Amino acid sequence: PCLQTWTLLHVAFTDMASSSKEPNHKSVDWANTFKRLVAGGLSGCCTKFAIAPLDRTKILLQAQHPYYRNHGIFRCVLEICRREGVLSLWKGTSMMMIRIFPYSAVQFYSFRQYKSYYEPLIGNEHIKKIISGSSAGVTSVMCTYPLDMVRARLAFQITGEHRYNGILSAFASIYKHEGGIRGFYKGISATVIGMVPYAGVSFYTFDSLKELCIKHYPELLARPDNFSPETLVLKTWVSLLCGGFAGAISQTVSFPLDVARRRMQLANVLPDSHKFQGISSTLATVYKENGIIRGLYRGLSINYLRVIPQQAIAFSVHEYLLELFGINRTKD
Template identity: 35%
Template sequence: MASEDVKASESAVSTFVNLAEEAKIATEGVKPRKHALQTICKSLIAGGIAGGVSRTAVAPLERLKILLQVQNPHSIKYNGTVQGLKHIWQTEGFRGLFKGNGTNCARIVPNSAVKFFSYEQASKGILWMYQQQTGNENAELNPLLRLGAGACAGIVAMSATYPMDMVRGRLTVQTENSPRQYRGIFHALSTVFREEGPRALYKGWLPSVIGVIPYVGLNFAVYESLKDWLVQSNPLGLAQDSELSVTTRLACGAMAGTVGQTVAYPLDVIRRRMQMVGWRDASSVVVGDGRSKAPVEYSGMIDAFTKTVRHEGFRALYKGLVPNSVKVVPSIAIAFVTYEVVKDILGVEMRISD
């Protein structure tokens, strides 16, 4: 009897061990997948936080930039950065400086999350193809390949969140005196969809996509290439143990933002003006002597470029550039550094530079 109990116990132990081994084998593939999913989520969270923090920090300048881009040249209200900010403060108060920022963050948080994550994935794919083509497994991304990865990331992020950007522009431009009052993001989305049709939510999409290629592409390419150069050459001892300080990384981000926005800015002006087409209450550009209340109508991107230059001159393509420059320098710098810092806090080993 005792021997039968022993045999039964041994059989039970053997069965348990076999089941444990089978469970281990079955879960070996689950852990990496779970880890990969956590890494993706953390990367998206870091990108979202980076976008929200950086955009809120420069919200007043962002609003002034848009107001300068679309204001009637025959009725100037905003004449420069300092005067423009003072005018907003005097007429709309402190809240006026941040009007549209909630909508902006609702757009920029997912946009930034998708943008940073898309850049990482595009970089991996492009690097793999480059290594296969060259036959060099140790090959690294060069500035041109980084530009391509950044362009891909910008197109994906812009397209995914464009309707939010469109209504954000209208919410930012409207004032208390505007006959049309959008009450918020979803009210603006539903109103535009109902009154102007679904295609209206993508007005200005083409110049946006064309503009995002050099803008986001150059941001990533300049930022990473400049960081690599500083780490490798280490001028003035800026790199310590192959790491750059937060201040140095902020400077790299500022340089990247300045280059990118200068190249792409005219397309941003055209995009914003095309977004206002169909909205009769917009404080947009008018034709003639300024007595007409009808804003300029654009049939497309080329038409918008042509009419803007014909009615207002080439300089109109750079309206709002000064507050935008003041805004872009800290905004891009804060976004890049916040992204990397948050990923460090969340314990994600991979950064954009890796």
């Protein structure tokens, strides 16, 4: 992970150095970088707000919360509304927005940077896309993981039984009682390992489908870019379909590691926390106690309901914003 982060920084500083040698293009480069970061961040915020209720339900089911462990997806949603109110479905959303903007901005921007960096190093286009997507995912996780930890803790709380009084309270409590900075990175190994196939497959699938659609079915699936009519971009409905498919495939591959990550993040608020201290022990415990379907893949169905629209919205909004800002990704 440190190597991935260093690589991104190396590429960024290399770009800045080359820009400084060309004064006429420096402001344009900085402007485009800012636009790309904003586009990535806003696409993540739009996505997460839309699927926040499903996201919280997934966390409660994955961690086998005592109040909801015996419920299915829709029954769990109804029970949350009955017990805590409808607005509680968005519990932890403010923390999620704080986390998701930098996370999504870094991920989308670094994917483009990694593609450029690996261009002369990797000849196979498919491998290059997968490695670039994985590298982008790892980089974004390393930059924002403490925010994800706090967000998971807040979402796990039940109204009337609060352990934390807010974002600052959660940060202070974790730092004080769970080993300082190390406490914010519980489950990071499972997250990084899970992000490698998830982000790699997700970016690879969408990018490949996009190129295939534009190359082979331009009249049916594409349209001219509003800022560059000579360049084609995906139609909105096609972008949504490609993003949704990418999300479904990537989530299936990486879901057991996502379950392990949540269990490790929530270890200190679970009664049998000693079982969830490492990836292998967590996966073994979940498999032994609950099996594959009701353990390692528990919550996968709701995750499809969550991830498919999430990735569809994320990629589509990102593509739209890049077009709106006058930056077309097909030129990358």
